[in-house]
Amino acid sequence: MGTVTIDQVRKAYGTLEVLHGVNVNIADGEFVVLVGPSGCGKSTLLRMIAGLEEITSGTISVGGRVVNDLRPKERDIAMVFQSYALYPHMTVAENMGFSLKLARADKAERQRRVAEAARILGLESLLDRRPGQLSGGQRQRVAMGRSIVRDPAVFLFDEPLSNLDAKLRVQMRSEIKALHQRLGTTTVYVTHDQIEAMTMADRIVVMHGGRVEQIGTPLDLYDRPANIFVATFIGSPAMNILEGRISGGRFIAADGSEVDLGGRGATERGHVLLGVRPEHLVPGPGGLPAQIITVEPTGSETHVTARLGGQDVVGAFRERITGRPGDVLSLRPHPAALHLFDADTGERLEA
Amino acid sequence: MRAPLSSRIVVYGFSALLAAVCLFPFLWMIVSSLKELRELYTIPPSWIPQNPTLSNYATVLFSSNIPRYFLNSVVISLGSTALSLALAIFASYGFARFRFRGKAAAQSFVLVGQLLPTAAIIVPLFVTLRWLDLVNTYLGLILVYMIITLPLSVWMLTSYFKAIPVELEEAAIIDGASRMGVLFRITLPLSLPGLVAVTVYAFVTTWNEFIFALCFATDSSVKTLPIGLAEFTTEFNTDWGAVMAASMIMTLPVALLFLSMQRLFIGGLMAGATKG
Numbered sequence: 295m296g297t298v299t300i301d302q303v304r305k306a307y308g309t310l311e312v313l314h315g316v317n318v319n320i321a322d323g324e325f326v327v328l329v330g331p332s333g334c335g336k337s338t339l340l341r342m343i344a345g346l347e348e349i350t351s352g353t354i355s356v357g358g359r360v361v362n363d364l365r366p367k368e369r370d371i372a373m374v375f376q377s378y379a380l381y382p383h384m385t386v387a388e389n390m391g392f393s394l395k396l397a398r399a400d401k402a403e404r405q406r407r408v409a410e411a412a413r414i415l416g417l418e419s420l421l422d423r424r425p426g427q428l429s430g431g432q433r434q435r436v437a438m439g440r441s442i443v444r445d446p447a448v449f450l451f452d453e454p455l456s457n458l459d460a461k462l463r464v465q466m467r468s469e470i471k472a473l474h475q476r477l478g479t480t481t482v483y484v485t486h487d488q489i490e491a492m493t494m495a496d497r498i499v500v501m502h503g504g505r506v507e508q509i510g511t512p513l514d515l516y517d518r519p520a521n522i523f524v525a526t527f528i529g530s531p532a533m534n535i536l537e538g539r540i541s542g543g544r545f546i547a548a549d550g551s552e553v554d555l556g557g558r559g560a561t562e563r564g565h566v567l568l569g570v571r572p573e574h575l576v577p578g579p580g581g582l583p584a585q586i587i588t589v590e591p592t593g594s595e596t597h598v599t600a601r602l603g604g605q606d607v608v609g610a611f612r613e614r615i616t617g618r619p620g621d622v623l624s625l626r627p628h629p630a631a632l633h634l635f636d637a638d639t640g641e642r643l644e645a
Numbered sequence: 646m647r648a649p650l651s652s653r654i655v656v657y658g659f660s661a662l663l664a665a666v667c668l669f670p671f672l673w674m675i676v677s678s679l680k681e682l683r684e685l686y687t688i689p690p691s692w693i694p695q696n697p698t699l700s701n702y703a704t705v706l707f708s709s710n711i712p713r714y715f716l717n718s719v720v721i722s723l724g725s726t727a728l729s730l731a732l733a734i735f736a737s738y739g740f741a742r743f744r745f746r747g748k749a750a751a752q753s754f755v756l757v758g759q760l761l762p763t764a765a766i767i768v769p770l771f772v773t774l775r776w777l778d779l780v781n782t783y784l785g786l787i788l789v790y791m792i793i794t795l796p797l798s799v800w801m802l803t804s805y806f807k808a809i810p811v812e813l814e815e816a817a818i819i820d821g822a823s824r825m826g827v828l829f830r831i832t833l834p835l836s837l838p839g840l841v842a843v844t845v846y847a848f849v850t851t852w853n854e855f856i857f858a859l860c861f862a863t864d865s866s867v868k869t870l871p872i873g874l875a876e877f878t879t880e881f882n883t884d885w886g887a888v889m890a891a892s893m894i895m896t897l898p899v900a901l902l903f904l905s906m907q908r909l910f911i912g913g914l915m916a917g918a919t920k921g
Contacts, residue, residue, distance in 0.1 A: 346815050367821035379816035383834045393820035440820070 296322045296357060296447035296480030298343065303352035305338055305504075312338055313504045315352065320497075325474050325481045329491040330501035331527070337452055339501070340484045344373050344450050357447050367396075372441035373450040376457065378433045380425035380440075387412075387421040390439045411442040414473070431462050438473065449474075451483040455490065467493060488528050492516070500524050522640040525569050525633055531597060534575070534607040536568040537637065545632075547603035551582050556629030566643065569633035572597070572610035581626030584609075586617045600625070671896070678702070678889035685885050701886035702894075710865045711891050714873035717862075718852060718895075720783055721869060725790035726847040729798050732791070733843060737802035738828055742814070752803075759796045767860055774861060781863040789857050794847040801846070805839030806832060841909040849899055870895045 298320040305313040313335045320326045328336040341347040343354055345366035353360050361369045372393075380389050387408050388395075394404045412418045415435045425433055434454060441449055454470070455463045471494050474481050485491055491498045492512045500507040500515065500523070507527075508520040519525035525533045538547040540563040545553040553568065573595075584600035584607065591597075596615045599608050602625060609625060617623055634643040648656075677685060678701050680694045705711045739745075740752055758766075770789055771780070779785030809832055817827045833840065855871040862868040874891050877884045 344819060346818070366819045371819070373816070373819050375812045375816060377810060377812050379810065379812035381813060381817070381831060392817070396821040396826065440816075444820075 297355070298326075298448055298480060298482065299353075299355040299358075300339070300343070301353045301355070303339070303342065303354060304350045305335070305342060305347065306350045311350075311504065313342075313350075316501075316504075316506055318499055318506065318509065320480060320482065323478045323480055325471070325483065325494060325496045326499060327483045327485060327491040327495035327497075328499045328501060329485055329488055329527075330507075332486055334501040335504040336484045336486075336499075336501045340373075340450055340452055340482060343369075343448070343482060344371055345369050367393075370447040371450055372444045372446040372448075373452065374434075374437045374441055374454045376453040378425075378437040378454075378457075380433055380436055382425050385422050385424055386417060386428070386436050386439075389425065389436055390443045392440070393444045407443050407445075408439075411439040414442060414476070415439050430458050431466060434458065434466055435469075438470070442473075442477070447480060449479050449481045451481065453485055454483075455485070456487075463490075470494065489530065492528065498528075500527060502527075518642070519569075519633065520642050522567060522569070522635045525635065525642075529571060531572045531608045531610060533569045533571050533633070534605075535635075536570070536603050536605055536607070538566065538568060538603070539564050540566055540634075545634075547605075549604035551603040553582070553627050553632070554629050555632060555634075558632065558634065563636075563643070565637040567635040567637050567640075568627075569635060570607070570627045571631065572608045574628040574631040575607065575609040575611075575625045576628055577609075577611060577613070577615070577623055577625055579624055581624040584623045584625045586619050586621050586623060588619060589615055589617065598623070674889050674892050674896070678886065678893050680886060682884070682886050701890035704884070704887050705890045705894065709873070709887065709891070710868070710876070711870070711873045711894065713865055714868055714870045715894065717783070717867055718869040719898075721786045721790065721867075722848050722851040724783065724787040725794065725851050726844055728787060729791045729794045729847045730840070730844060733795060733798035733802050734828075734833070734840075736795075736799045737806055738832065740799070740803045741806035742811075752800075755796045755799050758792065763856055767856065770857070771860060780861055781867050783867060786858065786861055786867065786869075789861060790847075790851040790854065793854070793857070794850050798843045798847055801843050802836070802839055805836050809835050838909050841906045845902060845906055848902065852895075852899060 298318070300316055300318040300320075303313060303316045304311060316335075316339060318326070328339060330336050338347060342349050343356070343361075345361065345364065349362050353362055355361060356369055356371060381392065384392065390411055391404045391408045394407060399407075408421070409418070412421055415438060417432070417435055417439055420428065420432060420436075425436065428436065437454070451470070455466050458466060467490060470483075483490075483494060495512055497509060497511055498515055499509050502523050508515060508524045510518075512528075515524055515528045519528060519533075522535065526535065536545070536547050536553075538545050540546070540555070540561065542562075543555060543557065545555055545566070545568050547553070547568075582602055584602040587599045587601060587606065589596060589598050591614070594612075596611050596613070597608055598611065598615055598617070599606060600623060601607075607625075615623075635641065636643055676692065676694060679697045679699070680691075681696055681698055681700070684691060684695055736755075740748065770792075774780045774785045774789070777785070779788065813831055813835070814827045817831045822830060852869075853871060854869075855875075858869045858872050859875075862872065870891070874888055874895070877888045877891065
């Protein structure tokens with residue numbers, strides 16, 4: 295069973311605490327992505343699961359067994375490193391079979407499992423090459439093959455795609471996801487790229503400053519971010535945030551522009567933040583005036599940066615916008631898709 | 646893209662000049678070892694021996710202590726190189742990979758021994774060897790040469806180990822290797838050029854050393870080749886032909902060592918380990 299339970303885990307280097315009590319429960323077979331800006335502690339947490347970093351306090355369990363004091367090889371985990379970390383002096387087959395060799399598996403068994411993993415990853419023709427003779431994507435696959443061969447309860451990935459070029463990254467992304475669907479092995483995946491997190495995860499753990507900000511399915515986080523950090527971190531282009539107050543069921547921006555809250559602003563509040571995703575700004579009559587600053591056509595949609603309510607906002611439109619910088623658009627935030635946050639705590643305000 | 650002709654001429658010119666300067670003594674050694682004693686003293690010197698002879702080699706091989714000294718040199722050089730390498734591997738790995746109190750100080754102290762002039766440590770070493778009853782023994786000289794070669798070996802290997810990406814070792818640990826397993830299966834194979842460099846350095850230093858051998862080896866059962874060369878000089882004259890022939894014999898193993906290891910000096914083993 296590949297459950298992972300992270301309970302009140304802290305990590306300190308001397309007096310500097312970098313993880314402040316993290317709780318995450320990962321079900322068997324789940325694909326969980328740890329995401330956050332650099333320095334948020336996501337890699338440290340992964341390395342603690344792997345056994346490469348000591349756990350200062352709290353417990354980590356794999357398959358219901360507390361692994362705090364177990365060595366990495368006893369934890370039933372396998373890890374794929376950002377740099378792949380392939381052994382350059384061994385062939386692909388030797389790289390993949392190294393763990394079995396150390397475990398003294400007999401040779402026939404070793405060859406069978408390496409061949410099986412190679413077949414899954416399409417590496418059969420490369421088994422006698424050395425890592426130096428492989429392309430980036432192939433190295434990445436060998437690194438995954440090394441993990442698959444061990445048939446662990448949990449796969450750990452530490453930013454495995456950040457060394458690949460953009461196109462290959464998209465391809466490997468779906469390969470990893472397909473692999474997970476095929477093997478059904480619990481996977482913990484660390485990335486700083488929210489697109490990777492959104493596209494791959496069953497559930498996302500958003501981390502920031504050594505704390506968990508929110509845990510949920512990708513669309514949960516997108517539709518109902520728990521706080522301003524998650525709201526602005528998930529989604530690209532990022533969510534627009536307007537400062538203002540709630541009065542009479544309407545949001546009043548700093549410059550006096552008013553936004554209809556669709557019945558959500560029942561209570562009067564002095565200082566709130568209104569979040570609007572770029573695609574929820576609808577062009578059309580009856581909206582707020584927005585002066586265009588830049589227009590960025592991406593082909594499928596057009597991104598427009600404009601000045602609205604005294605602040606810069608970004609809109610993403612399916613329609614082709616023909617306006618030029620300086621023109622004024624009329625933009626109406628979609629009332630059903632607005633997010634309200636407390637300006638002091640950053641927490642989400644429910645209706 | 647090739648460099649312009651003029652700059653290539655300059656590069657080749659200087660390279661040739663450098664090679665000529667470096668190789669001239671060896672050439673002269675070969676030529677002289679084939680000359681008769683009489684011809685060695687002629688002025689102007691001749692470039693090609695008039696009556697090439699192997700008699701100098703015969704003298705060295707059959708009527709001197711050189712063969713025995715050669716054996717002594719081999720035993721002592723191999724012994725101290727092996728000992729030095731074994732100790733340097735573990736010390737360097739510790740310095741390269743672990744954090745511990747006093748590490749910087751310990752690393753500096755390793756070098757301090759290297760700073761003392763040879764003359765200053767001969768007497769203390771002699772007293773120590775005397776006390777240990779190791780004067781004029783293989784083990785005594787092996788230990789002395791280990792002391793001489795170990796510091797630089799440790800520094801060279803430490804920087805070599807540091808250059809190996811730590812993820813490789815972490816991957817091996819996750820694959821189930823112990824620390825020793827990591828060292829012997831991953832780190833050392835990848836450090837081969839570094840190990841070769843250290844081996845050659847330690848061997849050549851020991852092989853050529855003169856002063857310590859002169860002081861701590863008192864009879865032909867332990868004396869080494871450099872002492873043997875000096876013994877051709879007697880109170881009244883020097884058998885230069887024999888000195889040159891013995892020098893050839895002494896140089897040969899070192900030259901062979903360098904030639905055989907040359908390919909390994911040039912790294913390239915790390916290619917493909919990590920990104921790039």
